[in-house]
Amino acid sequence: MASSTPSPLLKQPVKLACVQLATGPDKAANLSRAADKVREAASSGAKIVVLPECFNSPYGCAHFPQYAEPLLPSPPSPEQSPSFHALSAMARDNGVYLIGGSIPELYTAPSTAANGKEEEETKTYFNTSLIFSPSGSLLATHRKVHLFDIDIPGGITFKESDVLSPGNKLTVVDLPEYGRISVAICYDVRFPELAMIAARKGCFALVYPGAFNLTTGPLHWRLLGQARAVDNQVYVALCSPARDMSADYHAWGHSMVVDPMAKVLVEAEETETIVTADLDGDMIEAARKGIPLRDQRRFDVYPDVSQGKARYEE
Numbered sequence: 001m002a003s004s005t006p007s008p009l010l011k012q013p014v015k016l017a018c019v020q021l022a023t024g025p026d027k028a029a030n031l032s033r034a035a036d037k038v039r040e041a042a043s044s045g046a047k048i049v050v051l052p053e054c055f056n057s058p059y060g061c062a063h064f065p066q067y068a069e070p071l072l073p074s075p076p077s078p079e080q081s082p083s084f085h086a087l088s089a090m091a092r093d094n095g096v097y098l099i100g101g102s103i104p105e106l107y108t109a110p111s112t113a114a115n116g117k118e119e120e121e122t123k124t125y126f127n128t129s130l131i132f133s134p135s136g137s138l139l140a141t142h143r144k145v146h147l148f149d150i151d152i153p154g155g156i157t158f159k160e161s162d163v164l165s166p167g168n169k170l171t172v173v174d175l176p177e178y179g180r181i182s183v184a185i186c187y188d189v190r191f192p193e194l195a196m197i198a199a200r201k202g203c204f205a206l207v208y209p210g211a212f213n214l215t216t217g218p219l220h221w222r223l224l225g226q227a228r229a230v231d232n233q234v235y236v237a238l239c240s241p242a243r244d245m246s247a248d249y250h251a252w253g254h255s256m257v258v259d260p261m262a263k264v265l266v267e268a269e270e271t272e273t274i275v276t277a278d279l280d281g282d283m284i285e286a287a288r289k290g291i292p293l294r295d296q297r298r299f300d301v302y303p304d305v306s307q308g309k310a311r312y313e314e
């Protein structure tokens, strides 16, 4: 359905696809499968395609260093970062905005030893999303800000911070024909501040490549997607890998797109699939007109988090 008056947030309707990819230990196979699925998503009319967290590797602290790729110098060579080049080609070949899930990133920095003289290299790993334009150029990167460190007795213990370092900015990306989106990764969805700031910077959608698990997934995945949507009256997309019970980490799956009234427009099961939804700026305007939170906030009672010292990149 075409918008009668263009929405200030989403300039024209757009189809978004979440590719719930089946990933395994073979990186080259993951990249090639992702390319097939991005093509399939694009051929269904999607102009924004999302891949899941750690789409090029199994998810787990033991795997991050082995699969990590340097992203600097930018652009890295195909030998340094096959995933960077594969993603760029997927975006370019299909003419889509590609939210490239995430990959483990290796950052090597020279550092000065304690005596102040000797130079030694330090290796840092991040969980990083690469976002490409339809011409295949890199638009932005997001390093996961909130690391997944949890310990639920009888459920799941996970400590990304054993291996990974956190990013230090939120990420807002301009897609000129459509408007702005923000990209954050998985556990980041639990932090409403990140979403609120992005939404108040004018995003029409919050996009989260993620990989919840079988303990928290059934309880929180959908709830958090709906919460971020209803809080901010924007679209939310959550994109998981498919579940693989032979892997050490069992992803919840259930990739979904939620509308600005928190209605779940589409939701996968746990197997490999592509889910798509049509996003329309009129839905954002209607949600905001019907429930005018924007005009009812009481910044005399509590602060506007978007006016603080948030670090972000446009």
Ligand SMILES: NC(=O)CCC(=O)C(=O)O
Pocket: 053, 147, 148, 185, 186, 187, 188, 190, 210, 211, 212, 213, 216, 217, 220
């Ligand atoms: N990969 C992640 O950040 C998982 C987050 C998760 O499962 C959660 O419960 O939060």
